Amino acid sequence: MEAAREAAALEQAGADGLLVFPPNSWALSHADDCVIEHHRRIRGATASPLMLYAAPVGAGAMAYTPSLLERLVADPRFVAIKEGCWEVATYERNLRLIRKLRPDFVVLGSGDEHLLTSYLVGSAGSQVSLASVVPEVVVSLWNAAEAGDWTSARAAHERLYPLAVAIYRDAPRGRATVRLKACLKLLGRLSCDAVRPPQPPVIPNELRALEQALRIAGALQETKNG
Template sequence: MFRGTGTALITPFNEGAFDEAAYRKFIDFQLEGGVDALIVLGTTGEAPSVTEEERARIISCAVSHSNGRVPVIVGTGSNSTAHTVSMSVQAQELGADGVLVVTPYYNKPTQEGLHLHFKAVAEALSIPVIVYNVPGRTGCNILPETVARLLDTPNIVGIKEASGDMAQVDQLIRLVKPVRPDFMVYSGNDDQAFHLVCSGGDGIISVLSNVAPREMSFMVDRILAGDLEEARIEHLRLFPLMKGLFVESNPIPVKYGVAKLGYCTEEIRLPLTTASQSTKDRVDRDLENLGITG
């Protein structure tokens, strides 16, 4: 699908509505920063809070404005297999290059249920599917052995791994890469991207690259090029901001950060709220220390 850095894009709002002009400008900022993919309507994009009509507009805007320069991957997961299939088919019809499908949340499927869920989604599509594992949000952890069972489905092409368990990541890479070297393993946590890619992973689907696309792309590209020392230095330089963007629930801090750079308003949809003053002060300090200004 891609190797390197994909940005889990924020969704800009203005006076209650999707701000298409701001989105196009923000996509340009990302592409000029050298990111390798755009991930639309994930957690960072406030997907649970947009309407069906807005989903179509947001996807169409990203596809048309990127114009094939990098892959556009759309978050289409839900806790219903039928609804996930429906949203995935919609994304495919609107021109998405792939879909990112989170493990079903709240209803806590078994590992067999997860296996059948992802196979059903993939079999309904002709575009690539990336599994998304984030048990801290979903209450559901897809095990490496279950991912390995999906390798015989050709258009399941990778996983975004945000379990936070590096031993699980190592076991995943150990199981999948010898069987399918082309199966992409992406970090879903900015602060673990260095470690995951050094362990044999392929990149990051990043929150931080919303505000620092060039810096995150540089770090990941250095690892993939074998320059681990330069990558390690950049990882440690970025580390305070990686942590600062999660002092409140994502995407609250990063939405503020993008607004601070002038690419959107601070507007965020309930039940999320705008960043507290202490969070703003932390993000301001971390951006200033990195020399990132609007």
């Protein structure tokens, strides 16, 4: 009900479309009808096009099964999906299922570490937080893939991959927000990279890894003393 109220408020404020995330509590367990009801209530409170979210396979029960995904995609109010399963085989399985059910449905690859693979398998674009840090490199990867220039696409991937690993994969996990903000501060786009407790601030080892990855991506230049 809270999500439905927020969705209606966002639409009234001028949103052209809405992305419906699953509640974090679903990571433990949920009934399929609970998922359908969550989306039904948001649909009933709004009139805008809606987007589904496919959670990472590592997020417990939050990732939708094929049978549940089929029920969600059947709703004509939903026109797209942020496909964030973060696992290549599952991404392709979901893509093929959705295309079979609704060829017009927009699938946006959302695995920051395997954008190249999702573009090769098939994607209508991306919705990734990595693009907030190095949008030019993400766009260059997409443009090369669209043109079928896989040599250039691979080169862009080589620039992106170390940064994706440093932000999303390196231990400890669950630090993406902290590291994204640290990157934006390193690039001069944020004056402060403070995060809310209980997350601790970025530590020196993380910062060094991010600096190196940003240099590989071509976003951060070497200092005179570096």
